[in-house]
Amino acid sequence: xxxxxxxxxxxxxxxxxxxxxxxxxxxxxxxxxxxxxxxxxxxxxxxxxxxxxxxxxxxxxxxxxxxxxxxxxxxxxxxxxxxxxxxxxxxxxxxxxxxxxxxxxxxxxxx
Amino acid sequence: xxxxxxxxxxxxxxxxxxxxxxxxxxxxxxxxxxxxxxxxxxxxxxxxxxxxxxxxxxxxxxxxxxxxxxxxxxxxxxxxxxxxxxxxxxxxxxxxxxxxxxxxxxxxxxxxxxxx
Numbered sequence: 001x002x003x004x005x006x007x008x009x010x011x012x013x014x015x016x017x018x019x020x021x022x023x024x025x026x027x028x029x030x031x032x033x034x035x036x037x038x039x040x041x042x043x044x045x046x047x048x049x050x051x052x053x054x055x056x057x058x059x060x061x062x063x064x065x066x067x068x069x070x071x072x073x074x075x076x077x078x079x080x081x082x083x084x085x086x087x088x089x090x091x092x093x094x095x096x097x098x099x100x101x102x103x104x105x106x107x108x109x110x111x
Numbered sequence: 112x113x114x115x116x117x118x119x120x121x122x123x124x125x126x127x128x129x130x131x132x133x134x135x136x137x138x139x140x141x142x143x144x145x146x147x148x149x150x151x152x153x154x155x156x157x158x159x160x161x162x163x164x165x166x167x168x169x170x171x172x173x174x175x176x177x178x179x180x181x182x183x184x185x186x187x188x189x190x191x192x193x194x195x196x197x198x199x200x201x202x203x204x205x206x207x208x209x210x211x212x213x214x215x216x217x218x219x220x221x222x223x224x225x226x227x
Contacts, residue, residue, distance in 0.1 A: 034215070043115075044154075044201065044218040084152055090213065097213050098167060101146075101154040 002027045004089050006102035013077050014110050021072040021105045023061075023087030031091030033063055033070040034099070038084040047072075047085070057081070077109045114138050117202050117219040124192055125227055131188045132222045134202030142166075142213050143185035145177060146201040148221070154201070160185050161207060189224075197226045 003026040013019050025031065035047040048056045050063040050070060061072045070087060087102040115136045124130055136143065144167075145157040159167035163179040174190040185202060202219040 036216075038152075043220045044203075044216075046215045046217075049215065086154060098156070098159070099213070099216060101156075104152050104154065106152070 002089075002091065002100060004087055004100050004102040006085075006087055006105045008105045009103065010106045010108065012108045012110060015079055016076050019074050019077040019081070019107065019109075021085050021087075021107065023070045023072065023102060025068050025070065025087070025089045027068075027089050027091045029091055031089035033061070034088040034090060035059070035061055035070075035072050036086045036088055036101070038086070038104075040083070044086070077107075079109050079111060082107055082109045115202060115204055115217050115219040117200075117222050119222060120220065121223050121225075123225045123227065126192055126194060128192050129188070129190045130192060130224070131186055132200055132202075132224075133184070133186045134219055135184050136202075136204040136217070136219075137183065138204055138206075138217060140204035140206045140217070141182050142205045142207055143179065143182070144203040144205075144216065145185065145187050146203065147171075148199040148201060150198070158185075158187075192224075192226045194226050197224055199223050 005024045033050040036044045037047040038044045059074045063070050084104050084106050086104045088099050090099045118133050142161045144159045148154045157171050158177045160179045176188045179185045199221045201221045203216040205213045205216045
């Protein structure tokens with residue numbers, strides 16, 4: 001079965017500390033991987049996708065096909081990074097292509 | 112201009128009532144979605160439409176019926192509302208790419224439904 005796992009429901013770090021939000025997936029074929037973010041009282045929006053290989057707001061994510069992981073990292077967390085983060089693989093499923101969202105990790109960056 | 116809009120933003124209603132949530136996108140996308148986000152922030156897809164045709168229909172009660180009058184609109188009608196329907200409902204849209212692969216999803220602001 002296609003599945004995405006974000007093992008941490010809540011991650012609390014101090015400002016300036018490194019942060020890593022874990023994501024593991026189980027998917028047949030070669031899914032495309034996304035991270036979406038939801039800031040307080042705002043809509044979900046794309047943070048980054050693996051094919052872009054870009055850094056957004058200091059965040060990067062490397063696709064590790066061997067470990068089937070797509071962890072999100074930032075070397076120095078900022079208070080404004082506090083939000084809900086969703087890992088979301090997009091791949092072929094019955095009925096066409098489908099994005100499955102992980103359960104989400106709430107990141108809380110303390111001053 | 113707002114890319115994906117939903118109305119209403121808040122909806123408070125009694126059990127047993129019927130209600131609708133509207134969604135419109137002006138991005139020219141051909142795929143639209145409805146998601147339900149529960150109190151634990153878990154996001155689950157409910158339906159997906161491509162060019163007005165239903166392509167994903169997850170296990171949701173028959174009381175939920177999506178309607179797509181054109182590819183820019185996807186409305187959600189809910190009959191006989193129950194307490195467990197209380198959640199935030201998000202509409203989203205994306206563009207279909209090569210070989211039917213859909214692209215980045217753009218979300219609406221959400222509709223917070225409270226069933227009393």
